Amino acid sequence: MKLLMCLHCHDPFNLDLEEKTCKCGSTKEKYVNQLHAIYSGEQAVLLGFTNSSLIKAIQNQPKDGFGELLTAFVIPEECSTFVNVDTDT
Structure with missing residues (x-):
């Protein structure tokens, strides 16, 4: 699953086939x-x-207490499947 996060407003949002901001x-x-x-x-x-x-993590969601940990990562700035059109030449 991929997300984009804006560091200005701290809004994380998922990708879609329609443009999102x-x-x-x-x-x-x-x-x-x-x-x-x-x-x-x-x-x-x-x-x-x-x-x-x-x-x-979803399958192991507890009724209370701490939730199940999952693996998240920051995608590299240069990624062949995720292109920044501001810097693409």
């Missing part, structure tokens, strides 16, 4: 197909969750 409007994104996405905004940070750990 953060709350302040400085970060935008959209999928161009099922694998590739484009985004813009100097304040954009790319985030990812491993799907298997997300599914496991």
Whole structure:
């Protein structure tokens, strides 16, 4: 699962086939197909969750206390499937 987060307004949001923006409007994104996405905004940070750990965390959701940990990571700035159109030449 991929997310985009705007460091200006701290709004994390998921990708979609229709363009989406953060709350302040400085970060935008959209999928161009099922694998590739484009985004813009100097304040954009790319985030990812491993799907298997997300599914496991959901399956092991407790009724109370602390939730199940999952694996999240920051996607590199240079990623072949996630292109910043502000810097793409």
